Amino acid sequence: MAHYPLFVSYTWLVQDGPDRLYSLLENYRLRLDPEFDHQMVSVSRDDPVQQLPSKKALALAIEEKMKTCICLVVLAGVFEEYKRWLDLELDSAKRLGKPIVLVEAVASKFTSAKEKRMAKKIVKWDMQELGEAIVSLSGRTPVSKKKEA
Numbered sequence: 001m002a003h004y005p006l007f008v009s010y011t012w013l014v015q016d017g018p019d020r021l022y023s024l025l026e027n028y029r030l031r032l033d034p035e036f037d038h039q040m041v042s043v044s045r046d047d048p049v050q051q052l053p054s055k056k057a058l059a060l061a062i063e064e065k066m067k068t069c070i071c072l073v074v075l076a077g078v079f080e081e082y083k084r085w086l087d088l089e090l091d092s093a094k095r096l097g098k099p100i101v102l103v104e105a106v107a108s109k110f111t112s113a114k115e116k117r118m119a120k121k122i123v124k125w126d127m128q129e130l131g132e133a134i135v136s137l138s139g140r141t142p143v144s145k146k147k148e149a
Helices: 017-031 055-066 080-096 113-118 127-137 143-148
Strands: 002-009 036-041 071-075 100-104 121-124
Touching: 002 017, 002 080, 002 127, 017 036, 017 071, 017 127, 036 127, 055 080, 071 080, 071 127, 080 113, 100 113, 100 127, 121 127, 127 143
Parallel strands: 002 036, 002 071, 071 100, 100 121
Antiparallel strands: none
16 A cells, blocks of 8 residues: 655635545545555644744744655645745745645636746646646556556
């Protein structure tokens, strides 16, 4: 079984966002790749980290949680009010050398240039595209690619 700890940036989403993302990943595992053992790690709106006294302390806390993850998954089209938070996550991923998977959950016109520039993979809100992007970034060959070979 291949384990995929994923740092997920979704702090700005409405309540069902994390559930919908989990559902995509779980459907990928159930339908296409039973070896896809995923774990979502994040800093949510309710996390005590939010109360840290400085931007630097918050960035360090984000990096600590991100260290063991294989990549940062960003749901694109972040609202302006959460841009500062997303920038901390993007910058942490860069410092740690973590690839970024950008999931365009909304129209791409709402995706920032920084998000697009930093993304290693850009996918649509699609279980197969998302699952295969994560698997390929881990160095493992996605199941559908194996079948084509």
